[in-house]
Amino acid sequence: MLSKGLAAALLCMGSAAQALTVFACEPEWAALTRVLLPSAKIHVATHAGQDPHHIEARPSLIAQLRGSELAVCTGASLEAGWLPMLQQRAGRAVPVLEAGDHVSMIDAQPGAIGTPWAGDVHAEGNPHVHADPRNLLDVAKALAEELQRREPAERAAIAQRMAAFEKSWSARIQAWQQQALPLKGKTVAGQHSGFGYLWRWLGMTQSADLEPKPGMAPTPGHLQRLLEGLRAQPPLAVVLSSYQDPRSARWLGQQLNRPVLVLPATVAEDAGEAELARWFEGLITQLLQAK
Amino acid sequence: MKHVLTLSALLLACTAHAQTAPTPNTPKREAWQFGAVLDLTHSTRALALGQREQGLQLGHSDLTASGPLGPWLRGHVGAVLATHDGKLEKGFEEVYAETPALPAGLQLRAGRFASQIGQLNQQHPHADDFSERPLLYRAFFGGHWNDDGLRLNLTLPTPIYWMVGAEAFRGRKLVDEMANRERKPGALTLVTKLGGDIGRSHSWQLGLSYLNNRREASVELEDEHHEEHEDHEDHDAHEHDEHAGHSHAALFTGRKTWMVDATWKWAPNGNNREQQLRISFEAARTTGLNRYANAGQRHEANAIAAVWRFNPSWEVGARSDWLRVNQPHGDHFHKGLLREHSLMLAWKPSHMQAVRLQVSRQRDAVEFENPSKRSVFLQYVIAFGAHGAHAF
Numbered sequence: 001m002l003s004k005g006l007a008a009a010l011l012c013m014g015s016a017a018q019a020l021t022v023f024a025c026e027p028e029w030a031a032l033t034r035v036l037l038p039s040a041k042i043h044v045a046t047h048a049g050q051d052p053h054h055i056e057a058r059p060s061l062i063a064q065l066r067g068s069e070l071a072v073c074t075g076a077s078l079e080a081g082w083l084p085m086l087q088q089r090a091g092r093a094v095p096v097l098e099a100g101d102h103v104s105m106i107d108a109q110p111g112a113i114g115t116p117w118a119g120d121v122h123a124e125g126n127p128h129v130h131a132d133p134r135n136l137l138d139v140a141k142a143l144a145e146e147l148q149r150r151e152p153a154e155r156a157a158i159a160q161r162m163a164a165f166e167k168s169w170s171a172r173i174q175a176w177q178q179q180a181l182p183l184k185g186k187t188v189a190g191q192h193s194g195f196g197y198l199w200r201w202l203g204m205t206q207s208a209d210l211e212p213k214p215g216m217a218p219t220p221g222h223l224q225r226l227l228e229g230l231r232a233q234p235p236l237a238v239v240l241s242s243y244q245d246p247r248s249a250r251w252l253g254q255q256l257n258r259p260v261l262v263l264p265a266t267v268a269e270d271a272g273e274a275e276l277a278r279w280f281e282g283l284i285t286q287l288l289q290a291k
Numbered sequence: 292m293k294h295v296l297t298l299s300a301l302l303l304a305c306t307a308h309a310q311t312a313p314t315p316n317t318p319k320r321e322a323w324q325f326g327a328v329l330d331l332t333h334s335t336r337a338l339a340l341g342q343r344e345q346g347l348q349l350g351h352s353d354l355t356a357s358g359p360l361g362p363w364l365r366g367h368v369g370a371v372l373a374t375h376d377g378k379l380e381k382g383f384e385e386v387y388a389e390t391p392a393l394p395a396g397l398q399l400r401a402g403r404f405a406s407q408i409g410q411l412n413q414q415h416p417h418a419d420d421f422s423e424r425p426l427l428y429r430a431f432f433g434g435h436w437n438d439d440g441l442r443l444n445l446t447l448p449t450p451i452y453w454m455v456g457a458e459a460f461r462g463r464k465l466v467d468e469m470a471n472r473e474r475k476p477g478a479l480t481l482v483t484k485l486g487g488d489i490g491r492s493h494s495w496q497l498g499l500s501y502l503n504n505r506r507e508a509s510v511e512l513e514d515e516h517h518e519e520h521e522d523h524e525d526h527d528a529h530e531h532d533e534h535a536g537h538s539h540a541a542l543f544t545g546r547k548t549w550m551v552d553a554t555w556k557w558a559p560n561g562n563n564r565e566q567q568l569r570i571s572f573e574a575a576r577t578t579g580l581n582r583y584a585n586a587g588q589r590h591e592a593n594a595i596a597a598v599w600r601f602n603p604s605w606e607v608g609a610r611s612d613w614l615r616v617n618q619p620h621g622d623h624f625h626k627g628l629l630r631e632h633s634l635m636l637a638w639k640p641s642h643m644q645a646v647r648l649q650v651s652r653q654r655d656a657v658e659f660e661n662p663s664k665r666s667v668f669l670q671y672v673i674a675f676g677a678h679g680a681h682a683f
Binding site: 049054057060081082083 | 391392393396397398444445446447448449450451452453454484485486487488491494495496556560561562563564565602603604640641642643644673674675676679680681682683
């Protein structure tokens with residue numbers, strides 16, 4: 001019996017000594033976790049080919065959350081359709097760090113109550129915060145604090161990595177802003193508001209949304225109305241995310257004789273800082289080439 | 292005993308360690324969420340064992356509220372509204388509290404809630420892919436079995452999902468009129484579920500459920516039975532009148548029920564919003580029908596369904612149901628058989644609304660009155676406010 005008690009104590013200690021297991025709702029948060037705590041074991045729930053609003057609470061995801069000590073998610077109701085079910089089924093109260101709590105949100109509609117006809121209304125604001133590299137810095141700071149509290153042994157190392165990331169990332173932001181100057185003031189037509197933060201950062205505007213209401217698939221009637229409105233002032237490009245059906249955007253691009261850009265919604269699941277940077281470079285390059 | 296205490300203390304210390312672990316920088320106070328779902332359906336003809344009457348009616352519509360009850364519990368309240376026989380029925384279908392943070396993957400729930408047996412029972416019927424539940428649920432569980440009881444679930448720390456759970460219920464909704472009185476919990480369930488992904492595009496879940504129902508349905512009186520037998524030849528027209536009165540209780544019960552369910556879903560590259568194929572199979576077998584039944588007498592049902600989302604807003608599906616029962620008549624049984632086939636087309640402009648057109652036909656009916664050659668359902672489901680995330 002005593003040995004059993006000992007085993008339990010060992011088990012208790014053992015679990016504290018293991019590498020931190022993190023459940024990342026989206027690959028960008030996995031990348032930040034990797035930058036700050038390379039030893040962490042990371043489960044990445046979604047990838048750039050999936051619409052993060054419409055993930056199913058699959059058994060595999062429940063098992064991954066069950067095995068994690070911390071979840072890093074976007075928040076602002078992006079995961080409202082699936083994360084609560086994972087939390088309920090996991091049988092474990094895994095604390096969630098929500099990126100949306102650590103950045104200033106755009107398009108917030110305080111007190112907005114979604115009606116069935118209004119589409120997906122995010123009262124908290126546009127949840128796709130990762131498309132502004134300055135937001136990633138803010139989230140990284142909050143994540144670094146969180147990881148330091150969970151891994152006291154790594155406190156100094158995390159602080160060091162955070163400082164290094166802040167330095168290199170800030171330099172990159174400067175360079176990208178220079179590179180993207182020609183894009184300032186340009187308009188794009190887009191499907192959904194998935195790159196709203198990117199437009200704001202680069203001084204661009206999204207003059208039309210292919211979705212009749214947020215989250216609703218484009219309809220022929222809506223596209224026709226958009227086309228009439230956009231003819232007078234054609235956008236730089238028609239933009240959509242890697243997980244969206246390109247047919248509506250292609251049709252609109254053809255009608256307007258403007259290029260269609262399929263932008264990757266985020267980085268690969270195994271990405272670190274270099275891939276995060278390459279993602280922003282790719283976005284800017286694609287936009288600069290759309291002429 | 293002392294060692295057990297030591298062990299418990301150690302485990303508690305472990306738990307306390309887990310519970311005092313820091314929470315994220317800005318702990319948010321979770322708010323209560325409220326939602327409502329309205330289900331309006333017009334049907335051209337009621338199905339045998341169907342839950343929708345002819346004409347326009349309010350289906351399973353509900354008002355729900357869920358949120359934290361202090362730091363250790365979550366509460367959920369669900370009131371349901373539906374029309375039956377032209378009357379509005381209302382009641383509390385779900386009132387429960389559960390623990391979100393017990394150690395070791397354990398979860399306890401108490402109150403009134405839907406049993407987790409099978410694949411569909413836990414789901415609100417308005418979230419189904421078809422306008423009527425499979426025959427299996429309509430015949431064995433009154434469509435949707437919710438009851439007063441306790442649940443203890445354990446999610447194991449395995450790389451693939453593995454859950455085991457047990458429930459104890461009063462069992463009143465399984466058997467309306469009992470043959471005898473029992474004070475013990477009327478129904479016990481054991482459920483296990485396994486699931487995972489295969490690559491990016493495939494996911495699966497398997498479930499096995501066992502239901503032990505201690506409540507024995509009352510058997511008909513001998514007199515009634517003899518009367519029934521005298522005009523046995525044309526009993527199609529009026530038999531089983533005792534079931535004509537409206538009841539939510541299960542129609543066919545027994546001591547033991549085993550169920551298996553399997554779900555396989557395919558979405559190209561895992562992007563289920565654009566396209567998805569869902570195939571599900573469920574089978575149930577009930578034995579120990581009553582004191583007169585022998586081992587070979589049982590109820591059986593199965594259902595297989597395929598639904599294809601071919602566009603973010605459109606789904607098409609087909610389902611085939613099969614039911615074979617042994618209807619108790621005093622000390623012996625009459626064999627009953629029913630098949631049902633359904634086709635549906637659904638338009639879902641957003642996840643808050645759905646319009647569904649369904650055609651169902653029933654065939655090979657033996658001992659079931661009024662099988663429907665063709666029933667057409669036009670269903671409209673609309674959700675307001677928060678409507679809980681859906682299970683797999």
